[in-house]
Amino acid sequence: MEICFECGIPIIISRNFEWSIDGQILKRHSPNRYVVIDCDQLRTLYELFTFLDGPRAATIICEARRKAMAVEIRDVLGDIIIRSHFYPSRSILGKLQLFFKAFGYGDLRLKNYDINGTSVIEFHNPHFQPFAEAEVKAIWEALEGTQAIVIQKVIRDSCIVFTLESAEEGRKYRLRKKLVKTSIPGKKPKAKELAGDKTCSTCGSPIEASRFTWNTKKGSIYDSVRERHVCLFNTQSLNELINDLMKHYDDKVNELILRAVKIYTRNLVKGSRILREMGTGSFLRSISIKGETLISGVEEDARGAELILENPWNIHFVSGEIAGWYEYIYNRRCETMLEERKENSWQLRVEKL
Amino acid sequence: MMTNTGYPKELDKFYEQLRVYCGDILADTFITRKIYQYGQSDESAYIEKLRTDLYLYFRIFLDDEEIDGLMKTLEGEG
Numbered sequence: 233m234e235i236c237f238e239c240g241i242p243i244i245i246s247r248n249f250e251w252s253i254d255g256q257i258l259k260r261h262s263p264n265r266y267v268v269i270d271c272d273q274l275r276t277l278y279e280l281f282t283f284l285d286g287p288r289a290a291t292i293i294c295e296a297r298r299k300a301m302a303v304e305i306r307d308v309l310g311d312i313i314i315r316s317h318f319y320p321s322r323s324i325l326g327k328l329q330l331f332f333k334a335f336g337y338g339d340l341r342l343k344n345y346d347i348n349g350t351s352v353i354e355f356h357n358p359h360f361q362p363f364a365e366a367e368v369k370a371i372w373e374a375l376e377g378t379q380a381i382v383i384q385k386v387i388r389d390s391c392i393v394f395t396l397e398s399a400e401e402g403r404k405y406r407l408r409k410k411l412v413k414t415s416i417p418g419k420k421p422k423a424k425e426l427a428g429d430k431t432c433s434t435c436g437s438p439i440e441a442s443r444f445t446w447n448t449k450k451g452s453i454y455d456s457v458r459e460r461h462v463c464l465f466n467t468q469s470l471n472e473l474i475n476d477l478m479k480h481y482d483d484k485v486n487e488l489i490l491r492a493v494k495i496y497t498r499n500l501v502k503g504s505r506i507l508r509e510m511g512t513g514s515f516l517r518s519i520s521i522k523g524e525t526l527i528s529g530v531e532e533d534a535r536g537a538e539l540i541l542e543n544p545w546n547i548h549f550v551s552g553e554i555a556g557w558y559e560y561i562y563n564r565r566c567e568t569m570l571e572e573r574k575e576n577s578w579q580l581r582v583e584k585l
Numbered sequence: 586m587m588t589n590t591g592y593p594k595e596l597d598k599f600y601e602q603l604r605v606y607c608g609d610i611l612a613d614t615f616i617t618r619k620i621y622q623y624g625q626s627d628e629s630a631y632i633e634k635l636r637t638d639l640y641l642y643f644r645i646f647l648d649d650e651e652i653d654g655l656m657k658t659l660e661g662e663g
């Protein structure tokens with residue numbers, strides 16, 4: 233994976249993504265929006281729901297991940313698949329591996345891909361172990377057009393070896409179905425790119441994005457401000473995951489996410505000297521550079537703070553992060569109040585309790 | 586002794602409080618699962634285990650004061 237010498241952002245990222253001035257990371261020539269999320273933050277949410285509802289919650293979350301990943305892989309590989317027959321070519325596998333590494337999902341190695349219907353995939357350093365199985369199943373689905381079952385799963389240190397087989401009975405030798413390029417539906421918001429003085433003169437990525445370091449061997453991304461490993465996620469796929477949770481557990485899910493993210497952020501700030509010494513302005517800016525939201529107004533008074541959030545990828549998640557920050561700096565519990573001002577624009581009030 | 590929520594009376598108030606934080610569905614599934622998991626025979630056993638859960642996992646989404654409140658309920662002081 234080629235890295236920009238000036239800012240350290242992989243060329244595949246700067247070529248395919250743009251940081252808009254309205255707080256979003258957008259994929260070029262696609263309706264998709266992305267967001268940078270801590271792997272630990274995802275783990276926290278996973279633990280929350282699996283703690284409350286056990287294996288059923290794990291299934292809901294992992295199935296949502298599988299569905300979204302299959303769509304996304306088809307979007308990434310697109311037209312290459314249409315040209316392939318019988319087994320994926322080297323270029324497909326290379327592209328898939330690059331996609332996983334660039335997004336911080338880990339190092340994927342296809343050890344065996346038989347036309348007799350089994351394949352062995354080695355997944356080194358998966359960003360989030362519970363998702364690994366869902367993600368390799370999604371690869372199969374995207375390439376084969378059928379669902380896969382995992383017939384063997386061996387965990388060796390930081391590597392999981394999956395042996396997969398088609399879930400479809402019967403004919404194992406078959407012609408590959410032609411797949412058409414799909415993309416996750418959604419209206420692409422108007423993108424206005426950052427001004428030239430705030431971007432890398434070589435690759436055009438925002439200067440502030442250089443806080444992310446890609447480990448091109450392991451396929452991980454490290455956020456040096458939060459001192460956490462992070463991943464790039466499609467916002468539509470994360471929101472679909474949250475919607476799936478809401479179908480089962482009603483909209484209390486939003487409140488739980490806000491609560492868990494708030495506590496996570498408060499503890500993150502508490503444990504990090506870099507964050508603690510950062511002012512509110514810089515912290516809020518650091519959220520924007522992750523593609524979470526644009527914060528267009530902040531007013532603080534004796535009782536708390538009021539913020540205007542434009543284009544939050546998920547208003548509850550974003551509010552949780554901001555409330556967590558304020559709880560740390562106020563050193564007391566806060567209450568959050570949300571009001572939608574107009575489409576994609578919210579007023580968040582964080583008030584001391 | 587069971588109450589009209591169907592839970593042992595020790596957990597009745599706990600449920601009422603928990604549903605405020607995570608809604609009826611999750612509170613219900615959580616308590617039902619825990620009663621089953623920790624054994625229905627000895628009521629004090631699951632209360633003891635729930636106490637450990639409170640300090641380990643409830644921290645993910647509840648503040649200390651809220652955990653203390655649940656704790657008191659569990660101990661019958663709420």
Ligand SMILES: [Zn+2]
Nearest residue numbers: 236239432435
């Ligand atoms: Zn650059």
